[in-house]
Amino acid sequence: MADSPITVEHHGPELRHHFATVEQQRDAASLGMWLFLATEIMFFGGMFCAYLIYRYWYFNEFAVGSRSLNIYLGTINTVVLICSSLTVALGVRAAQLGKQKLLIILLILTIIFGVAFLGIKGIEWYDKYKEHHIPGSSFNADDLVQEYPQIHIDQSHEQIYFSLYFAMTGLHALHMIIGVGIFVFLLVEAFKGRFTPQYNTPVEIAGLYWHFVDVVWIYLFPLLYLIDRRPLR
Amino acid sequence: MATAAVIHERENYLNKEYGISSWLLTTDHKRIALLYLISITFFFFIGGFFALLIRLELLTPAGDLVQADTYNKLFTMHGQVMIFFFLIPSIPAVLGNFLVPLMIGAKDLAFPRINLLSWYLYIIAGLIMLHCIITGGVDTGWTFYTPFSTAFSNTKVIEAGLSIFIAGFSSILTGLNFVVTIHRMRAPGMTWSRLPLFIWAHYATSIIQLLGTPVLAITLVLVVFERAFHLGIFDPTRGGDPLLFQHLFWFYSHPAVYIMILPSMGVVAEIVPCFSRKRIFGYKAIALSSIAIAVFGFLVWAHHMFVAGISLYSALVFSILSYLVAVPSAIKVFNWTATMYKGSITFSTPMLYAFGFIGLFTMGGLTGLFLAALGIDVHVTDTYFVIAHFHYIMVGGAVMGYLGGMHFWWPKISGRLYPEWLGKFAALIVFLGFNLTFFPQFILGYLGMPRRYWQYPPEFQVLNVLSTAGSTILAVGYVLPMVYFLWSMRYGKIAEDNPWGAAGLEWQTTSPPPTFNFEETPEVTWEAYNYDQIPAPAEVTVGR
Amino acid sequence: MSEHIIPTKIYVIIWIALMCLTVITASVAFIDLGPLNTVVALLIATFKALLVVLFFMHVKYASEKLTKMVIISSIFWLMLLLFLSLADYSTRGVHP
Numbered sequence: 001m002a003d004s005p006i007t008v009e010h011h012g013p014e015l016r017h018h019f020a021t022v023e024q025q026r027d028a029a030s031l032g033m034w035l036f037l038a039t040e041i042m043f044f045g046g047m048f049c050a051y052l053i054y055r056y057w058y059f060n061e062f063a064v065g066s067r068s069l070n071i072y073l074g075t076i077n078t079v080v081l082i083c084s085s086l087t088v089a090l091g092v093r094a095a096q097l098g099k100q101k102l103l104i105i106l107l108i109l110t111i112i113f114g115v116a117f118l119g120i121k122g123i124e125w126y127d128k129y130k131e132h133h134i135p136g137s138s139f140n141a142d143d144l145v146q147e148y149p150q151i152h153i154d155q156s157h158e159q160i161y162f163s164l165y166f167a168m169t170g171l172h173a174l175h176m177i178i179g180v181g182i183f184v185f186l187l188v189e190a191f192k193g194r195f196t197p198q199y200n201t202p203v204e205i206a207g208l209y210w211h212f213v214d215v216v217w218i219y220l221f222p223l224l225y226l227i228d229r230r231p232l233r
Numbered sequence: 234m235a236t237a238a239v240i241h242e243r244e245n246y247l248n249k250e251y252g253i254s255s256w257l258l259t260t261d262h263k264r265i266a267l268l269y270l271i272s273i274t275f276f277f278f279i280g281g282f283f284a285l286l287i288r289l290e291l292l293t294p295a296g297d298l299v300q301a302d303t304y305n306k307l308f309t310m311h312g313q314v315m316i317f318f319f320l321i322p323s324i325p326a327v328l329g330n331f332l333v334p335l336m337i338g339a340k341d342l343a344f345p346r347i348n349l350l351s352w353y354l355y356i357i358a359g360l361i362m363l364h365c366i367i368t369g370g371v372d373t374g375w376t377f378y379t380p381f382s383t384a385f386s387n388t389k390v391i392e393a394g395l396s397i398f399i400a401g402f403s404s405i406l407t408g409l410n411f412v413v414t415i416h417r418m419r420a421p422g423m424t425w426s427r428l429p430l431f432i433w434a435h436y437a438t439s440i441i442q443l444l445g446t447p448v449l450a451i452t453l454v455l456v457v458f459e460r461a462f463h464l465g466i467f468d469p470t471r472g473g474d475p476l477l478f479q480h481l482f483w484f485y486s487h488p489a490v491y492i493m494i495l496p497s498m499g500v501v502a503e504i505v506p507c508f509s510r511k512r513i514f515g516y517k518a519i520a521l522s523s524i525a526i527a528v529f530g531f532l533v534w535a536h537h538m539f540v541a542g543i544s545l546y547s548a549l550v551f552s553i554l555s556y557l558v559a560v561p562s563a564i565k566v567f568n569w570t571a572t573m574y575k576g577s578i579t580f581s582t583p584m585l586y587a588f589g590f591i592g593l594f595t596m597g598g599l600t601g602l603f604l605a606a607l608g609i610d611v612h613v614t615d616t617y618f619v620i621a622h623f624h625y626i627m628v629g630g631a632v633m634g635y636l637g638g639m640h641f642w643w644p645k646i647s648g649r650l651y652p653e654w655l656g657k658f659a660a661l662i663v664f665l666g667f668n669l670t671f672f673p674q675f676i677l678g679y680l681g682m683p684r685r686y687w688q689y690p691p692e693f694q695v696l697n698v699l700s701t702a703g704s705t706i707l708a709v710g711y712v713l714p715m716v717y718f719l720w721s722m723r724y725g726k727i728a729e730d731n732p733w734g735a736a737g738l739e740w741q742t743t744s745p746p747p748t749f750n751f752e753e754t755p756e757v758t759w760e761a762y763n764y765d766q767i768p769a770p771a772e773v774t775v776g777r
Numbered sequence: 778m779s780e781h782i783i784p785t786k787i788y789v790i791i792w793i794a795l796m797c798l799t800v801i802t803a804s805v806a807f808i809d810l811g812p813l814n815t816v817v818a819l820l821i822a823t824f825k826a827l828l829v830v831l832f833f834m835h836v837k838y839a840s841e842k843l844t845k846m847v848i849i850s851s852i853f854w855l856m857l858l859l860f861l862s863l864a865d866y867s868t869r870g871v872h873p
Contacts, residue, residue: 018341038851046451156471163464222818547865
């Protein structure tokens with residue numbers, strides 16, 4: 001991510017040699033993170049494009065696949081992620097105000113929420129594994145065909161839905177794992193008392209990253225879980 | 234002006250530290266630029282070797298030098314190595330890395346360690362690619378078209394995909410570094426309207442790298458998954474759409490052409506005013522046309538798919554949009570020529586390359602319009618016409634600009650001058666060899682010779698022999714600069730700080746520059762390209 | 778970009794709003810609104826995303842035009858990808 005300026009140079013403990021001022025350094029790091037997030041939008045964007053086209057083509061299969069997901073776990077996960085976003089936002093505030101203990105507590109809470117999200121996601125994936133809904137040689141959607149006799153389902157099109165489901169949630173989970181890793185790193189730094197009201201850029205830009213991952217999930221939730229939950233006619 | 238000997242003894246980025254680790258762990262943008270220079274030169278010659286084998290096979294109509302399978306691998310590896318490991322990093326990662334901080338008066342790029350990281354990513358990607366080449370290579374064409382790449386090819390698609398995925402991240406990080414540096418690190422007084430056009434070109438390039446490359450990355454991830462697990466996303470027998478792959482691939486890979494050509498345009502915009510001793514004509518128009526190319530470049534990708542089965546309506550739209558790109562490109566060409574008008578032109582080596590660029594790029598661009606026209610495209614799709622067009626832009630354009638830039642800034646990079654007569658000679662050879670190689674291919678393509686075949690009907694032989702002959706001349710033209718650059722590092726004449734009498738902050742510091750570029754942060758009070766205020770050095774005015 | 782400390786109260790209000798919207802979007806999905814279901818779901822998602830970006834990511838308070846430009850242009854580029862691809866798919870005529 002951004003260049004966390006920890007090297008000690010002669011200008012002052014946190015200012016890297018090639019910057020003139022602390023403000024310039026912080027603005028550079030923040031812009032760097034925003035640009036990185038722009039690339040992330042396009043990274044997920046390619047997948048959203050594939051999703052859009054196939055959802056347009058194979059709406060039935062997408063609707064049935066969406067119904068087969070566990071909406072309770074999905075909603076709980078959304079809630080967990082929103083809570084973690086709150087703790088991160090408060091954590092950034094704590095760092096800016098120099099409240100070191102509060103920062104540590106909030107970072108720990110964030111990590112707990114992040115791990116909880118991944119755990120719940122793991123349960124969902126394990127359910128899919130038990131139902132043979134993981135794309136590949138053992139994929140089988142017979143259960144869905146039987147469950148929804150009134151809807152025409154093509155098994156290989158159903159597999160495309162689940163491929164995209166796993167690709168999108170998998171990529172999102174990968175970002176969550178990286179995010180939790182970053183917060184563990186920040187926690188270690190926070191224990192050392194590194195973050196002060198003058199120097200808290202790493203917390204701030206890690207927060208930006210985490211909120212972005214949250215925003216991606218805010219879209220993934222309706223796009224994957226809520227395609228068509230209307231009562232069947 | 235200090236004497237030559239004193240300049241040489243002064244501490245600079247080259248002699249500050251010695252030893253392998255002082256290079257491999259450096260965060261100095263100038264040293265990283267040299268690391269890139271060495272690595273991309275290596276890959277350039279690998280890609281060039283494949284190109285020569287291709288031309289050698291096509292010397293005769295029969296498939297006598299290599300088998301069809303090997304030939305498929307040759308043109309694939311040529312494309313992948315040249316595009317992802319030479320052209321895309323070429324000017325940005327070498328000249329851009331070296332010059333962006335110098336030109337805007339900064340001490341370094343905004344994120345020096347990320348800059349080093351991007352070189353390491355490039356090297357990791359390069360090693361994977363080399364391993365892939367040595368253990369069998371890929372035969373899908375550089376475009377990885379599905380379902381061949383995902384379901385049928387039995388070559389190392391996953392490895393090549395992974396390698397390009399990583400190279401893509403290296404490219405993204407370079408672009409990110411440039412954008413942040415240009416926004417945040419400019420010296421006092423260096424306003425946007427005073428930025429050198431080289432910087433504008435790199436800014437536009439970085440936008441494409443940032444917003445295009447991730448789409449390629451995710452597409453390659455999908456290809457790798459598809460190939461490994463047979464998901465069906467791009468497999469028409471399972472309801473997938475191969476054209477979706479092409480859409481996603483070209484969303485990046487068409488703008489990628491502008492990643493390769495825009496920096497070259499930036500180089501030309503520096504060389505032309507310097508050797509015409511004139512302020513650049515139409516500064517704002519050139520600067521904005523760079524941004525326009527970056528934006529329009531994203532609107533035209535489906536012109537690669539006119540015969541692939543996209544809807545006729547969207548083909549029409551993409552055809553019209555493709556013409557749009559010609560507008561900013563033409564603006565640039567007209568402004569460069571207008572800059573030269575009534576200038577006192579010196580035919581020095583960089584200027585020769587700039588002339589080559591303008592001419593060849595114009596030809597490449599105009600033939601690009603043929604390809605953007607729906608009707609003609611149907612006739613010449615997948616023929617040598619496309620190959621010729623593409624190489625006029627990439628080799629005639631991008632590589633010419635790269636070589637021109639290398640000659641222009643070599644005194645700054647190395648502190649030495651190359652032998653001018655040899656430079657001019659090499660430039661001439663490159664120009665002749667290039668045209669002999671690729672002009673016949675326009676005719677071949679128009680006559681209907683398809684690309685990507687190792688054999689061809691005998692009536693095409695004369696033109697193919699010409700092309701092969703040209704490629705050997707071109708090869709000599711490329712080896713020569715490498716030889717005399719290396720020679721000049723030890724034996725070349727010591728360069729002055731500003732041997733060309735050029736405008737631009739990079740010439741205000743010493744040659745080679747000190748580690749932090751400037752003794753003290755410069756303050757810019759003049760407009761860019763103020764050649765009316767800079768006296769031409771004696772050597773340049775007489776013309777060497 | 779000057780630092781701007783936002784009161785905890787605002788964060789909590791935004792958090793409550795996000796929680797409510799999550800419950801709303803999940804419940805509305807079960808009501809038959811015809812084609813509007815997707816529209817409503819995406820509108821709510823966009824509203825939630827806006828809340829996160831504007832308040833949690835401080836774009837409303839402590840940020841300059843450049844940040845907004847980065848956000849807007851990346852969304853614009855995403856739309857280019859989606860809509861120009863769709864231009865092909867929606868007019869192709871062949872619908873598997």
